[in-house]
Amino acid sequence: MESSQCRGSSERRRRSLEHFIPRSCPSQECESQTGTSPFEFVSKGSYPRACDGRRIPRFRCKVCGKGFSAQTFRVDYRLKRPLRLLQHFELFISKVTMRQCARITGAKLDTVARHQRLLGEHCRALQRSLLVRAASTSERQLEVRIAFDELETFEIDRLEQPVTVAVVADAKSLFIYESEVGALAPRPSARSRRGERDPSKQSVSGSKVGRERRCGSRRTVRAALRRTALWLGPKAAVTAISDFKSTYPGAIHRAFGQQLVQHIKVRSTSPRNTRNPLFPANLTLAMLRDGASRLVRRSWAHSKHRGRLRLHLWIWIAWRNWCRERVVGSRRSTAAMASGLARAAFTIEQLLGFHGRFEELAGLP
Known part of the structure; x- marks a missing residue:
């Protein structure tokens, strides 16, 4: 069979x-x-x-x-072993580290890194191409409920180089519209730890002690929401759901303007069950931590550079939106199908097909 x-x-x-x-x-x-x-x-x-x-x-x-x-x-243009690209894609979405990918497939570590960069750029292009097309061809006003939040991880050092990941998802279909990665300021415990050192020495990140990283949370959230507004188009009526973080209202109004119908705020201490309006964002972030090895807590699989983390996230997001069923038991109905962006679920081979032929994959005219 x-x-x-x-x-x-x-x-x-x-x-x-x-x-x-x-x-x-x-x-x-x-x-x-x-x-x-x-x-x-x-x-x-x-x-x-x-x-x-x-x-x-x-x-x-x-x-x-x-x-x-x-x-x-094709995505596998000039690759001597194109089947490894497919194998690496399946491992990247299965919480497998890069070194373990190299052990499983027998490839070199730099080959795995190169494939991850290639797949991340392709998946990001696919997502944005289809969303731009949907926004330009839509003739009716859309009523969209988006839920967004941030999760925290780090690059190299947990205290000195924390990183924030902002994710914007559809509250009904669980379709992930946008994701962005940004740097956070060092933790106070990192400053006290550095204060015990010789000031002339460098920190773990390789930079001088006096050169502090600034918090990029505001800039990261604004970028994710601004691009989401672009993908939704000018005719969308948006209801945003977030927690009570003080920087969120300004970022929402700047991104959507007159398109914003309502901003629902949910306390972070509320029970994280299905009755919580922020449940779609909480579920998406939990699945993201479970699927991407770089986001697993308390492990040595963390990113060494947040640019690589951004590409890894796009691989998982493309698979989650266009290939994986929206929820278990939904009979191959994907988040893209529930949002009206595709007529059928993609296979991984289709997802890794031709550049610029994304409309055909989505079953769109």
């Missing part, structure tokens, strides 16, 4: 490649990219790919004369 399913998946993948039609020239120097000339191409046959046996069609741009193939537009 499993072998027949694998053969069926392989056949569908081969057919999708055989019927591939390029929409644009991949060369950034081509005049068709600037719009001065319409894009035209001719077919130049195909070739068998040695690593997996697929036949890849070739093309030639009639505008600039450069050749390319269907593989040029």
Whole structure:
């Protein structure tokens, strides 16, 4: 049974490649990219790919004369072992550290890091491309309830380099609209610990003791809410749910303006059950800590750089929004389907398909 399913998946993948039609020239120097000339191409046959046996069609741009193939537009372009990219994706969303990924797949650690960067950038582009398209094509006014909150982690040192992660989610469908990572100021206990040292020495972060990190929580929340307002579009009527943090009302009004209908505040001491209006945000943050190895508490899997944490989060968010069922037992109904952003659940192979063909994956015209 499993072998027949694998053969069926392989056949569908081969057919999708055989019927591939390029929409644009991949060369950034081509005049068709600037719009001065319409894009035209001719077919130049195909070739068998040695690593997996697929036949890849070739093309030639009639505008600039450069050749390319269907593989040029794929995420695994120029990868000698593309199956490892799929394996690493599944491990990244399963709370497996980078070193353990390297042990499991037999890859080098820098290969795992490179794949994580590639997957993070692709997943972020997919999310934003589909949200921008949905905002530009929507003709009716949307009534959206968003719930957002922050979780705290760190990079390198828990006291001297804390990090905040702001997440904005749909309160009904649990779709994650946006996430942002920012630095926090050192903890008071870190200052007292540094005071016992020689002032001429450097801190754990490598910077001088007198050079303090500033709190970036306000800037992080504003960036996440501002981009969420962009994805929702100008016709959305927004109800925001948050806790009583003093910086949240200003950030909400600055992001949504006249689109804001109501701001519901929930005390952080309230029971975190399903009756809590902030439950969607609490559930999302809990799932995020359970799925991403970098956010697990009291472990040595923490990030060494918050930029890598940002990319890792986008891998998990893309899988959570477009592939995973919204809740257990929802019969393959994803958060994107519940939000009206997709007509069917993505498979991981579809998610890691062609660059710029996200509308086709979502089943949109």
